[in-house]
Amino acid sequence: MPDINLQKINNIHFVGIGGIMMSALASYFLSLGKTVSGSDRDRTHITVELEKYGVAIFHGHCRENVGGLTELVIYTMAVAKDNPELLFARKHRLPILTVYQLLGLLSRQKYTVVVSGMHGKSTTTSIIGLLAEQAGLDPTVFVGTRVQEWRSNFRSGRSEYFISEACEYQDNFLNFRPDVLVITNVEAEHLDYFGNLSNIKKSFKRLVSQIKPLGTLVINWDDENAKELANNFQGMMVTYGIKNRADFQAKDIFINRKGETEFILKSPVANDFVITLKIPGIFNIYNALASLSASYAIGVKLKSAQKTIEKFHGVWRRFEYKGKKNGIDIYDDYAHHPTEIRATLSATGEKFKNRDWWLIFQPHLYSRTKDFLNEFASALNSAPNLIIAEIYPAREENKWGISSRDLVDLINKRYQRKKPALYFADFVEIENFLKREVKRGEIVMTMGAGEAYKAISW
Secondary structure: OOOOOHHHOOEEEEEOOOOHHHHHHHHHHHHOOOEEEEEEOOOOHHHHHHHHOOOEEEEOOOHHHOOOOOOEEEEOOOOOOOOHHHHHHHHOOOOEEEHHHHHHHHHOOOEEEEEEOOOOHHHHHHHHHHHHHHOOOOOEEEEEEEEOOOOEEEEOOOOOEEEEEOOOHHHHHHHOOOOEEEEOOOOOOOHHHHOOHHHHHHHHHHHHHOOOOOOEEEEEOOOHHHHHHOOOOOOEEEEEEOOOOOOEEEEEEEEOOOOOEEEEEEOOOOOOEEEEEOOOOHHHHHHHHHHHHHHHHOOOOHHHHHHHHHHOOOEOOOOEEEEEEOOEEEEEEOOOOHHHHHHHHHHHHHHOOOOOEEEEEOOEOHHHHHHOHHHHHHHHOOOOEEEEEOOEOOOOOOOOOOOHHHHHHHHHHHOOOOOOOEEEOOHHHHHHHHHHHOOOOOEEEEEOOOOHHHHOOO
8 A cells, every 4th residue: 555645635536536435535635624526337326425525426437537636536436447547646646535535544544443244234333423422532433324313424534533444345444453353244245256155254254363462352252254264363352242241232022112222231340220212123132242342452441432332323325214205104224134134124024013014125236136136035025015127237247147137036936925026127117016005004114225215206
């Protein structure tokens, strides 16, 4: 990674500025009074909002988007290697960084809390940031979702505390040297890059080795793959879990009359501490435990943490309630891996066990759909009314000749469903179908890392 003095740079261009972490960094530089420009394929609510704050946004990619005063170019791994703006920047020898190289550079002189793992990163990072904020630590936070309390995916702080989620794809998280590293879970994912679970574990092991001296490892003690990473770790370790005995453990879990999740927290600082969560699902108990463990590692008092965590209503696109349309409750969720889908649908079934509900799911990436076709079928089958849209390609071409129709056919062939899973090629078809079939009082959830939310515009 090139050694760049960011304080001397005043003009930054972002290639793929509509990405969630890219837009957070664009907001960061705006807060410092820098001049920011950026390009993206589509016009989205993120790019529209950045324009309102003074960012020059270009729709589509071309070399002319990189202005003559540009001193630094930042890009997301989702853009093609032959992107004309990147080619132009290389030709003119402009400094170029990936989004995570930049985050690593920004964190160098800070007390850095990094949240890693296949699932739960955004919610956990958000809660840790809120706990640190309420404790008066004034952190800078970068998160891959919008936090309601900040109305942003970024919080500007003036202290030494730097909190960020870290993506494992293409080993992006290895740009960090954490003071506190949280590992939520480890399993097969991004096999187009890693190839197999063994390589994933090797990358996480490298990340653990990069924890600073006197640093802390916060780890899910119920996750066997994560537990392996703790072998031979010499620093301070804080464990959390539900099933196995851990430093922070949730016991006696139940759903109260309001539909909230309650549990008894066992911890090094207090036992029989009651925690109430407004966010549903076992997976959110794990997110809460990870956050409480990390906040303990940075000195946040448990009583302060309890009050903050109990007010937390969740984040953008994580079991997010979007409102009511024509008497129908609409939810949206970002789940795009079978494990996430299974957890979210389990929570949905528990929360709405006396109501009929619909799921509109869009697979994300051809490679992921191919690699986990059987797992997707198993996870999605729990939705009583299931509609699957065509695959969102993101950065990929369809080298495998796979379609969402293959997933629908597998579900209907393998499982004896009361109502068959349905395939639609586009969202207009889905929207028209929903208008005809969904009744008042029912629930519709859109799900996926692509554009499933486009099925609801009525």
